[in-house]
């Protein structure tokens with residue numbers, strides 16, 4: 001496969017509900033969409049779902065734009081490949097910049113699976129026909145507003161609820177949600193907001209029958225996570241800490257977590273996400289697919305990835321409507337009774353809405 005044309009678009013969508021984490025609040029998002037076209041005119045779409053500022057990881061929309069334009073795009077235009085993993089190996093000459101690389105790797109998988117007439121899920125080794133959908137709820141102005149959110153999502157059928165926590169917004173909202181929804185499958189995500197020696201808050205959270213505590217400490221704190229995991233019954237799940245398979249080996253050897261969140265973006269693409277899945281599965285570590293508020297293109301890739309056999313916990317693959325009034329695909333990703341159906345259409349499985357994209361594209365190259 002030889003790529004003749006690479007297009008980057010910067011696309012802006014408003015969020016239906018403001019989302020706040022331990023580090024930042026958002027009411028609209030800008031992601032980059034990557035289109036690659038081969039010599040036969042076939043195209044593949046990918047999404048670079050970087051947050052706008054460097055608070056989740058080091059990348060930003062601006063850094064992704066620059067690295068995609070100056071390094072990844074040119075590399076893709078001069079590399080011939082037979083399988084997406086070959087292109088991923090070449091993209092790996094660029095250090096770090098996983099979100100930017102993920103957009104190109106995703107586009108390569110979308111194109112390759114379409115050319116082979118295979119649904120993306122099948123091309124990746126997926127076995128599930130539908131995936132369990134969980135929902136991630138941001139920090140709300142009050143516990144009452146949080147309870148309203150939980151109530152609405154549980155009524156929609158989501159299989160589990162994740163609450164963002166941060167110092168000052170942890171035990172109280174968890175206690176309130178647990179009291180109001182005793183049967184709901186509940187987990188928390190701190191996005192690394194606690195100092196490495198914090199134990200008391202987690203001792204308390206240990207009492208609320210949580211499915212997991214995600215990323216309590218900063219990304220590089222493998223030892224602190226291992227010490228906390230040894231001291232608490234609730235499984236620790238790592239997100240920001242795991243950027244590649246080497247990080248996962250470190251976490252497994254140190255017993256720093258019992259669950260892994262795999263994000264296509266954070267791992268640097270589907271190729272690396274599948275490798276992380278394979279290793280976790282061999283080590284008996286359950287995984288689920290995390291999200292970055294993806295638009296329909298990235299969301300489609302998340303659904304396909306979640307169909308792999310090791311994804312035994314509900315993923316953050318909510319329906320498009322949880323985030324966007326209108327998505328960039330002709331059909332939104334739909335969550336029905338807590339499940340998203342895996343597409344059986346060859347390629348990505350969802351089509352870009354080219355007319356709507358004209359309206360929400362703010363820059364292109």
Ligand code: OSB
Nearest residue numbers: 056136239290291292293294316
């Ligand atoms: O840590 O999982 C996270 C969104 C932005 C940055 C980090 C995270 C998240 C989410 C959103 O939790 C999950 C989703 O896309 O539904």
Ligand code: MG
Nearest residue numbers: 189214215239
């Ligand atoms: Mg997380």
